[in-house]
Structures are given as C-alpha cells and as structure tokens.
Amino acid sequence: MPPVNNATLRQRRLGAELRKLRERSGFTVTQAAAHLGVNQGRVSMIETGRSALSADRVRAMASAYDCGDEELITALAGMTGRRTRGWWEEYREHLPAALVDLAELEHHATGLRVALAMHIPAMLQTTDHARALFRAVVPAMRQYEIEHRLTHRIKRQGVLHREAPPPYSAIIHESALRMGFGGPEVARDQLRHLLNMGELPNVTVRVIPFGAKYYPSTGQSFDYIEGAVPQLDTVQLDTHHGGCGFLDAEAQLGKYRAVLDHMESCALDTAESRDFIQELTQDM
Structure with a gap:
C-alpha cells in the first residue's frame, strides 16, 4: 500500500x-x-x-x-486499512488536527468517561452554551472559526445518539454547574439539557458537590476514551492553548483510571446528582 x-x-x-x-x-x-x-x-x-x-x-x-x-x-x-472518511475529515483543513483526531477516537470508542471541574462536558453542551464558550476564548476567534468549532462539537455529540452508542459517564464538579456561561437563560437551558441527557440509557451524570470530603484531582479536565482492549485506551487532556494532549502509556492510563475511580467514589449517585442539578436549575 x-x-x-x-x-x-x-x-x-x-x-x-x-x-x-x-x-x-x-x-x-x-x-x-x-x-x-x-x-x-x-x-x-x-x-x-x-x-x-x-x-x-x-x-x-x-x-x-x-x-x-x-x-x-x-x-x-481492526485498526488497519485506509483512513476512514468519517464526517470529521471535512474539518481537517479548518481545525487543529488534534480536534479532528479526537472525533475519530470517540467514533471508535467502546466507552467514554470524562471528568471536569470548570466546564460542562463537550458531549453534553447545548449549542448556545458552546457558542458562549468559544466567544470567550483568548485571543478572540473570528466568527467563521467559532462556527467551525461549534458544528464540529455538535456533530461529535452524535456518538451518544447513534444505534448501539458507547456508555458515557460524566463526573462534573459543582463549580462547573454554577459558571453561568452565556447568562442566566443559557445556563438554565444547559442544566435542563444535562438532566435530559442523563435520562439516556447509555449516559450517566454524577456531581461532586462543594461539600464533598475530598476531590482527588488537580482540577484538570480530561476524557478517558476506551478502546477495543484496555491497552488501546487513550487519555485526552485539555490544554490552556485550546488543543488536545493525548496520553497512552500503560502507567498513564492506570493513573487516570484510578483518578476516575476515586472521583466516582466521592460523587453523588445518579439520583442524588439529578436532584442536585434540578435544585440549581430552580435557583438560577
């Protein structure tokens, strides 16, 4: 070839x-x-x-x-052959390569686990919430750049709605729920959307409240993307310059699996998390 x-x-x-x-x-x-x-x-x-x-x-x-x-x-x-011409390829000339690669990884994932301290998970964001985030990026993006990022993010979310979707587990700190990007109405709609997404059979949303006894993380957001076998898992780290960092060494994967397990141990269960988000929605 x-x-x-x-x-x-x-x-x-x-x-x-x-x-x-x-x-x-x-x-x-x-x-x-x-x-x-x-x-x-x-x-x-x-x-x-x-x-x-x-x-x-x-x-x-x-x-x-x-x-x-x-x-x-x-x-x-199963990873062989020519590059899959998935929807993400149309963005290769418009977005950083790492964002395109992330969409491809998610497409092939057997499971997705995410942990965030200051932001709502990208897969669970509303269009208005995502647009508000992109408008706040420094340096400011041009409007066409915002639209490219926005449509790419919304298409990524299709993974959760396709036939036989992968299980998706999100652990969100209370601080992320209270950030209020886009103003009160956008923030309320975002919380309602979280509640609706949590009703999907493949989606789990859990909250770590301020009152939790401990928070086993540095506060950095990351995605844990499960492959066909554990050796092919990948960790994606958000970076301050807006890109993606990918880790796949055995020791690194073990560390982030342990971090996620510890975070789950101090998070509210799904029913408690739903009640918690519902109360926040009413308070906004």
Missing part, C-alpha cells in the same frame, strides 16, 4: 503498538525487516503510522513478535 500522508492519531497509535510488540520481542528494526521480508524503511514507516497495513500483515507481524494476546491482535487488525 502507498505511504500515508498526514497520519491520523489512530494510524500513529497502530504503528506505536506494533513498535511496542517488536521491542518486547527483542527485535531490532533490522531484524524485524529481515524476518518480515521487507526493508528497514518499511518497518519504520509502519511504526510511525505512515504505511497503510492490511489485517493479515498485522497478524503476521504479531506472530513474528511472538505476541500471544489474541484480543489485542484482533483489535490491532
């Missing part, structure tokens, strides 16, 4: 996982190339996500590297 230009995060992740398998087997790039019957450059391109692969090639590489984890091999084989 021809080289891939501008590899997506998903393609780079496939290459990185194949590199991990090679390194665990003790093979150098030279040895792997000889074993697979290709040149060293092809192995390097595969491991950087710049060479499209077939499922059969992935299985051959896994066999050469003595990988016996059939679930992982099947998951990696």
Whole structure:
C-alpha cells in the first residue's frame, strides 16, 4: 500500500503498538525487516503510522513478535486499512488536527468517561452554551472559526445518539454547574439539557458537590476514551492553548483510571446528582 500522508492519531497509535510488540520481542528494526521480508524503511514507516497495513500483515507481524494476546491482535487488525472518511475529515483543513483526531477516537470508542471541574462536558453542551464558550476564548476567534468549532462539537455529540452508542459517564464538579456561561437563560437551558441527557440509557451524570470530603484531582479536565482492549485506551487532556494532549502509556492510563475511580467514589449517585442539578436549575 502507498505511504500515508498526514497520519491520523489512530494510524500513529497502530504503528506505536506494533513498535511496542517488536521491542518486547527483542527485535531490532533490522531484524524485524529481515524476518518480515521487507526493508528497514518499511518497518519504520509502519511504526510511525505512515504505511497503510492490511489485517493479515498485522497478524503476521504479531506472530513474528511472538505476541500471544489474541484480543489485542484482533483489535490491532481492526485498526488497519485506509483512513476512514468519517464526517470529521471535512474539518481537517479548518481545525487543529488534534480536534479532528479526537472525533475519530470517540467514533471508535467502546466507552467514554470524562471528568471536569470548570466546564460542562463537550458531549453534553447545548449549542448556545458552546457558542458562549468559544466567544470567550483568548485571543478572540473570528466568527467563521467559532462556527467551525461549534458544528464540529455538535456533530461529535452524535456518538451518544447513534444505534448501539458507547456508555458515557460524566463526573462534573459543582463549580462547573454554577459558571453561568452565556447568562442566566443559557445556563438554565444547559442544566435542563444535562438532566435530559442523563435520562439516556447509555449516559450517566454524577456531581461532586462543594461539600464533598475530598476531590482527588488537580482540577484538570480530561476524557478517558476506551478502546477495543484496555491497552488501546487513550487519555485526552485539555490544554490552556485550546488543543488536545493525548496520553497512552500503560502507567498513564492506570493513573487516570484510578483518578476516575476515586472521583466516582466521592460523587453523588445518579439520583442524588439529578436532584442536585434540578435544585440549581430552580435557583438560577
């Protein structure tokens, strides 16, 4: 297959996982190339996500590297082929690549867990709330930039409404519920929307109130995107410059899973959270 230009995060992740398998087997790039019957450059391109692969090639590489984890091999084989021309591709020339890659990750996710201290989760935002957030960005965005970001965000939310949607769990600190972006009416509509979204069978919304005994986080917002197997999970961190940072090292994934588990342990349950949001809606 021809080289891939501008590899997506998903393609780079496939290459990185194949590199991990090679390194665990003790093979150098030279040895792997000889074993697979290709040149060293092809192995390097595969491991950087710049060479499209077939499922059969992935299985051959896994066999050469003595990988016996059939679930992982099947998951990696499922990531092969040319770039999926999903709706997100139309934004590749208009938005930072990381935002486009995030939409692709969410599309393929088997589960989504998010934790936020100062903002409503993007997947649960109303159009007016999201527009107010984008208008507050520093430096200010041009109107067409706001519209690109807005339509991209709303289309991302389609993941929660499709047939067989992934489970989505949101842990939101009380401070985020009280921010009031866009004014009282927008804020009330946003809280009502949270209540409605929480009624979906695949969506769970839980609140950590100010009165919680502890808050096991630095306050940084993050998304935990579950892959077909735990090794293929990804953490997405919001950054101050408005982009996305992605983490996928085993130790990092374990840390953020633990943080989410601790946050759930100090959050109100779903019924209590619903009552809590309902009271806030009436107070605004």
